[in-house]
Amino acid sequence: MELQPNKKSDTRFLLLEGVHKNAVESLEKAGFTNIEYVSHALDEASLIEKIKGARFVGIRSRTQLTQKVLDAADRLTAIGCFCIGTNQVDLEAAKMKGIPVFNAPYSNTRSVAEMVIGQLILLLRGIPEKNWSVHNGTWPKSADKSYEARGKTLGIVGYGSIGSQLSVLAESLGMNVIYYDVVTKLPLGNATQVDSMDELLRLSDVVTLHVPELESTKNMMTKAEFDKMKSGAIFINAARGTCVVIDDMVQALEEKRLAGAAIDVFPTEPKSNDEPLESRLRGFSNVILTPHIGGSTVEAQANIGLEVADKFIQFAQNGTTVSAVNFPEIALAPRPNTHRLLHIHHNQPGVLSSVNRLFAEHDINILAQSMTTKDEIGYLLIDVAEFDSTLAFEHLQSVEGTIRLRVLY
Secondary structure, X not given: OEOOOOXXXXXXXXXXXXXXXXXXXXXXXXXXXXXXXXXXXXXXXXXXXXXXXXOEEEEOOOOOEOHHHHHHOOOOOEEEEOOOOOOOEOHXXXXXXXXXXXXXXXXXXXXXXHHHHHHHHHHHHOHHHHHHHHHOOOOOOOOOOOOOOOOOEEXXXXXXXXXXXXXXXXXXXXXXXXXXXXXXXXXXXXXXXXXOHHHHHHHOOXXXXXXXXXXXXXXXXXXXXXXXXXXXXXEEEXXXXXXXXXXXXXXXXXXXXXXXXXXXXXXXXOOOOOOOOOOOOOOOOOEEEOOXXXXXXXXXXXXXXXXXXXXXXXXXXXXXXXXXXXXXXXXXXXXXXXXXXXXXXXXXXXXXXXXXXXXXXXXXXXXXXXXXXXXXXXXXXXXXXXXXXXHHHHHHOOOOOEEEEEEOO
16 A cells, blocks of 8 residues: 555666667656666576566566565566566466556567568478578479469468468468458458368468467367378467477378478477577478567567557556556546546455445545456546545545555656
8 A cells, every 4th residue: 555656766667588678768758767677587586586676577478477476576566578478477466466467469460470471481492401401411403392372271270460460461472361260350351261270270281370378279289180281281380389289290290291380489498598499399301490589570579668668657657557468457547636546456346336435425526537347356546636635545445355555646
């Protein structure tokens, strides 16, 4: 519970894993100067020590914000994932502590889509194997097993922001695009939604995954699915490593049922750039292995830095939680000559009525108010006159179910 608004100079940001420097520039431009920038990920013990006192923490994919780490975060108010995924954060633990988690779901979609286009062209032409052969002293000048992308069928599993953009790029190459998604979605261009995963696997020359990490997508590609693919098809995974049973994929490659593959994500990935990838996929000349870099372009990282930093700024200054992945979403325009109170509480009956009753009993006029809930959490923003804020704060503390309370400004 915090009565005094946190000064910008005292608001400590901890940015890890070398997030793009324009995030720092954006925060400084907004008046925040207490920024600690770390170029790498931290192990759990170091992270527990470093996160103490931090108001905001920004990470990429390697840092693990577990329940244990969050328990040590004594002042943390928001988390920013400078990437698409948020599975490195215990979202439930953060939510129950009243900590919204933000990410950048759209800033690197183009980067991933372009990489997949490049990979499928290389694999259709057999470039990885030919490159391997030339490096090893042979000269395989032949058109055998070398194909154009034009006229081939691309099957996209997951027609979200990446899958749909990939669809447009693939059509510009002259490919036929089909897609499967658990939700009915309008296609872009001439793409066609198919009714089942089995149908997509049966029809596609190239299959590419673009799904989130969910229980329903875990091990979605097993021996049974690889057996349903066209003989000589190509498989690409730029989604999540847990989506594929690697041993089953290796078997499909060894039996020549897959003509090639490109894998950017793995069930278990090295914790640092100095560690090798331990995978049975190493050593296949027709498999492109990349170190989880689908969204790692200069342009994408710059866009991500701006997007997540802006979400930090909006939450710090106004309490805005629009696009938070684990939290009720609110945007309330600031009003002059007011103080704003931020009240996070358990989603239970009677909270709002208790607040309004207390304010009415003590002649506290509410100038603006917005509340919404998500799962077990309720989030309330209240604007009151400046001279009423201390009294309002005192009474809000007594509301049953209160998790966090502070005066924002």
